[in-house]
Amino acid sequence: MAAKSNADYWVGFDLGATKMLAMVYSSSFDFCGKAKKKTKAYEGSKSGLNRISSAIFAALDKAGIKRDNLAGIGIGIPGLLDLEKGIVVDAPNLGWKKVRIRDSLEKKFGVPVVIINDVDAGVYGEYSMGAAKNARSVVGVFPGTGIGGGCIYEGKILRGKRNSCLEIGHIQVMPGGPLCGCGQRGCLEAVASRLSISAEAAKAAYRSDAPHLIEIAGTDLSNIRSGALAASINAGDKAIEMIVREAAAWIGVGVANIVNLLAPDVIVLGGGLVEAMPDIFQEAVEHTARQRAMAAFENSFKVTVAKLGDDATVAGAAAWAMKTVTEQNKGTP
């Protein structure tokens, strides 16, 4: 679908497992308005598509932008996507399979809709409006429940055989190490994700080594989230700080491998853990990465913390739609 010629506002959308977020941007990346909604993915995709539409309408309303001035929509989605056909092939977090999201929304809004992996969108957001503006080669590392990654290479999203790539969480850093959700052992995710950190922290709390954490969150992994970890460290739980630093150092080992392979200009660290404890992550990841990368690459890269926080995916989805649709209109491949 071609973009309208005089329309120059763009919607970025983050379709998360629990909440959805729509934001309106001008073509020069000025923020104009936003709307949030619960995803309620369990109600199924038909209801979900309706909720997406109404969130977009609400954001346009907030921004005071008429539908006629909308040029396109970019949607960041977790899971396996068919980018060419605009289909959500399999999104386990949403419980959606084979949902023709692009066609459905193009019909409703009459503008081009572009879908994109949510992590790729986050890295593209940091590349276009955030911490790694216009760098030639950027790798994003987002430790959370898992550890996501993406690479923007010369302005394009680096893609693998199944579209998304940079499965940084599954670099094998500790042969024979702890079991990973993917079935392998010793993946980075198995030693340094929020889940792994929380499990170690829960043990420390149980052993009475973390008096503040036990008060703040107890020993239940579901309660030991990024904020609780940060609060207990700030209150003085040295054991927790050590656990987080060690995990961050493992991420540094993963980053060293990425540097040896891709030699990117910038590594952007983001996600809930990093947002809650930016200094610890920046420091420990950078230190280990420089120590463990090849000497030739030791100082070839910058390590920085994401700037856009929760908005990275929305921003990136909007910017990516803008780029994709504009190039399509020009006939660029």
Next chain:
Amino acid sequence: MAAKSNADYWVGFDLGATKMLAMVYSSSFDFCGKAKKKTKAYEGSKSGLNRISSAIFAALDKAGIKRDNLAGIGIGIPGLLDLEKGIVVDAPNLGWKKVRIRDSLEKKFGVPVVIINDVDAGVYGEYSMGAAKNARSVVGVFPGTGIGGGCIYEGKILRGKRNSCLEIGHIQVMPGGPLCGCGQRGCLEAVASRLSISAEAAKAAYRSDAPHLIEIAGTDLSNIRSGALAASINAGDKAIEMIVREAAAWIGVGVANIVNLLAPDVIVLGGGLVEAMPDIFQEAVEHTARQRAMAAFENSFKVTVAKLGDDATVAGAAAWAMKTVTEQNKGTP
């Protein structure tokens, strides 16, 4: 420098540490003639540049191609290069530093000269004329004295901050493992290069576990090269076969990491070791890589053995010059 309009023959050049090889190709990749020379890098770069020129003239002679019909020259070089300026910044294998190779040869031949990392050239050769023809994303893995790598992504050479990237030999596969030449421990190169294999094989020979190898090559690492390893395995040295298979399996672990990160369509294995023992490497690398990659990627890639052997770098250098110069003429970036 712009190419001549009616010239359509190209020279590919492999500037090796001990020998240099020039080959002439038509623009449809037909081989027309070649010439070989010793590099004699120790005589210095001035003499070296003269030897390069005379090898190119000899190859043109052999091919029966006049200088007027030469469109361009591509040169594969080991070491750190400034691609934009056409300078060999530092090539430790040659002992050359700051050599303005492009300007020198452009002056001599009056055609555009393009320089390229030799491993990148090898992978580009397999991509353009060899085992991975026109695949969207190809990673080459070349175990030798070290373990080189390169990636051709959507027809372009993937580049890092210092130009070349994909330092596959320095993926860390065994934390705290054997010391690597780079100063780190447990790099893939430290457990699976020709040098590491030879050291293990020499131990086996010394322990009388490899009766054929001890006869063929003794216990000196300098003599235990790919051919000797292959011959001893063919003669029945089971201990040596196990050592090679184990090293190949480690390379498979490295490949699994690459698959999780880049999800390429094709992995091409090449270099002296693989050429000498193609079945063992193909089998063991593929088996381990599929076993250790994420389930989603398990069958997403092909593992294949290089087709061009020693000619890969020359072929790739010629093809890359062809592509680069043709695009420059068209004004494509």
